[in-house]
Amino acid sequence: MPRTTSHPKAENFNFRIDPALKAAFTAATRADERPAAEVLRDFMRAYVARREQRAFETEARRQSREVAALACDPVSDEAQVLRELDALFEEDDFQDEWTA
Template sequence: MPRTSQFPKADTFNLRIDSDLKAAFTQATEAEDKPAAQVIRDFMRSYVERQRRKAFELEARRQSLAIARRSRNSSTDEYVSLLELEALFEETAVDDDSTK
């Protein structure tokens, strides 16, 4: 009979786990009426996504720190841009105060 699952079988992942952990995990997944394999795949997807997010956040932080360093040098575009932003914020703050 052909496979009808929405997730076609591609590879297997064999691992050894403690029998008590396996029994507890199986009991927990059965209590939620979910296949253990599907729960494991969901865990794997979540883990991969967390790692991607962590790498993205680390790169964003690295870039932010680099921009912050460049913004301290008055000969850079970043420095000029920050001065322009400060002027806009001050202008907006004055406009907000005058409308009260």
């Protein structure tokens, strides 16, 4: 029989757990009226999202440091852009808009 849904087949994830932890977790999910599997999937999604956020932040810091290093070279494009921005900030008309 062909599949009638576009969702991929679910996979099982088996792992060993301390019986006391399992009992406490099961009791907690029951108290919250949520299936344990749903809570575990939420934990997994949150873990992956945190890892992706950390990777994004790490790359952003790397790029920021790279640009900052390039801006130290007075003949670089980055240094030229910073000089242009400094000139804009020194203009009276532009400063009035920010200080008003």
